Amino acid sequence: MSYKAPRGTADVLPGDSRKWQWVEETIKQVCRRFHYEEIRTPLFEHTEVFQRGVGDTTDIVQKEMYTFEDRGGRSITLRPEGTAPVVRAYVEHKMYGQANQPTKLYYFAEMFRYERPQKGRMRQLNQFGVEVLGSADPAVDAEVIDLAMSCYREMGLTSLKLVINSLGDKESRENHRQALIAHFSPHKHELCSDCQMRLENNPLRVLDCKQDREHPAMRTAPSILDYLNDSSRDYFEQVKEYLDVMGIAYEVDKNLVRGLDYYNHTAFEIMSEADGFGAITTLAGGGRYNGLAEQLGGPSTPGIGFGMGLERLLMALDAENQVIPVDRSLEAYVVAVDNQAQKEAVQLVSILRKYGVQADKDYLGKKMKGQLKAADRYLAKYVLIIGENELEDQTVTVKEMSTGNQETIAKDKLIGFMKEKCLGGKGHE
Structure with missing residues (x-):
């Protein structure tokens, strides 16, 4: 099925x-x-x-x-x-x-x-x-x-x-109601079955009928404005x-x-x-x-x-060809070069999110090249790379995708750096 x-x-x-x-x-x-x-x-x-x-x-x-x-x-x-x-x-x-x-x-x-x-x-x-x-x-x-x-x-x-x-x-509507009944009654059997019932219960609704809208009686129906x-x-x-x-x-x-x-x-x-x-x-x-x-x-x-x-x-x-201003970009994508960097990457993504930075990472076990392609597809503004050297030096390599520029940032300075880049220095403490 x-x-x-x-x-x-x-x-x-x-x-x-x-x-x-x-x-x-x-x-x-x-x-x-x-x-x-x-x-x-x-x-x-x-x-x-x-x-x-x-x-x-x-x-x-x-x-x-x-x-x-x-x-x-x-x-x-x-x-x-x-x-x-x-x-x-x-x-x-x-x-x-x-x-x-x-x-x-x-x-x-x-x-x-x-x-x-x-x-x-x-x-x-x-x-x-x-x-x-x-x-x-x-x-x-x-x-x-x-x-x-x-x-x-x-x-x-x-x-x-x-x-x-x-x-x-209420008074105006009742006067108009009686006028509508008098106007449409001679044409009752020419109207659709719904309007025949409406004429008895709520004749004002006859004017709202889609099926009988072209009936000649519609064009000459009494106007509520004449009965106000x-x-x-x-x-x-x-x-x-x-x-x-x-x-x-x-x-x-x-x-x-x-x-x-x-x-x-x-x-x-x-x-x-x-x-x-x-x-x-x-x-x-x-x-x-x-x-x-x-x-x-x-x-x-x-x-x-x-x-x-x-x-x-x-x-x-x-x-009207109005383009809805939807931002589909991702602020930060964390790349783990090898398995040793996975725990650091998981921790970094979690910390970035706590401080208000939009972040994501790979969860499919892709190699570094595949992770960088994923960052491209997500329109990531910054890619944060953690590899063997970064783990040893307690640093993170930050690449700005629009320019290709890279910086090596000390791990204890990274959150402040990313808040400045993505949030103008603001964010959760």
């Missing part, structure tokens, strides 16, 4: 994992500047967290969740999205009672969705997300969008498009004004609804317009979800956030 990774999953091999590390560290630096703190939630939750939080009428809950019964008879679901678990943790740990509010959080998490795998869309996907809980200020909406855009720009992406919309408050009450309209105008003063360009898309039930007021997506990126252009999406905390047993708490797919981010970097 030939064993392979399950369909819709992928291995991240060492060469690529360095790219992931750079992306994640760049995002973390942006989050630090914005004063957001990391949260980590379990890989799986009680299924009710997603049924109540995401919504029974969503494709995620109805079609895409990996749900199973554990040995105690409890229904458990692998995490398909990040917001509901974060809000559950916020409520469970009473973070709303902390003195510093709002609570600003970010996460890196693996998500699991049973959907048809395609380029940039996997069954196990990696996501970066942000959630802000405890503020209904439109400036927070703009800040969250600014954070997402800043992450992309920090990595050199320029072919970006931000689209925004307002879903309004005064307070919802004022809120949306303030969000746009804040984006304007931040210098963030955007387009208003009246059909942008997002795919989860908990959204209200601001909704947004960030897309790639790079040539060759692919048909699915969305990089990140999110919006405001006032009311979600109450659904998960907490007090009335406004919230807003977004999710950003890391696989799609790496695709966008490739599409």
Whole structure:
């Protein structure tokens, strides 16, 4: 039998994992500047967290969740999205009672969705997300969008498009809901089976259908913007004004609804317009979800956030020919000329690492020539050679690979010498 990774999953091999590390560290630096703190939630939750939080009428809950019964008879679901678990943790740990509010959080998490795998869309996907809980200020909406855009720009992406919309408050959404039912009902039997069901349960989701997007009724569907009450309209105008003063360009898309039930007021997506990126252009999406905390047993708490797919981010970097600055070089490679030098080499590698110098050696019993070739393949900056003469003189020969220059360094001076060369004199004591 030939064993392979399950369909819709992928291995991240060492060469690529360095790219992931750079992306994640760049995002973390942006989050630090914005004063957001990391949260980590379990890989799986009680299924009710997603049924109540995401919504029974969503494709995620109805079609895409990996749900199973554990040995105690409890229904458990692998995490398909990040917001509901974060809000559950916020409520469970009473973070709303902390003195510093709002609570600003970010996460890196693996998500699991049973959907048809395609380029940039996997069954196990990696996501970066942000959630802000405890503020209904439109400036927070703009800040969250600014954070997402800043992450992309920090990595050199320029072919970006931000689209925004307002879903309004509960009153606005109900008025729009009735208008959508009236508009689509005469065409009900022309819609896909999913949309026929959505029309009864959540007609706003009809606008998000990929299968019926070209139906003529879609082009003439009533816009939520025409049903916003005064307070919802004022809120949306303030969000746009804040984006304007931040210098963030955007387009208003009246059909942008997002795919989860908990959204209200601001909704947004960030897309790639790079040539060759692919048909699915969305990089990140999110919006405001006032009311979600109450659904998960907490007090009335406004919230807003977004999710950003890391696989799609790496695709966008490739599409824009952005070179990820990955340093694959090794600082020091220790060469043992013969068996007598092996113990010294093992000890030296260990000491170098303790003092903060990146070091390695041969573990395959290669001759000196083979060890030097290995040092070359590892792009070693320095090769430290221990042979018969070095053992006798208590020295080490240090070769700088870029110049070919060699120095003989006394063993008791070596650590200070290497710290100066590799760490600028800094390092662990």
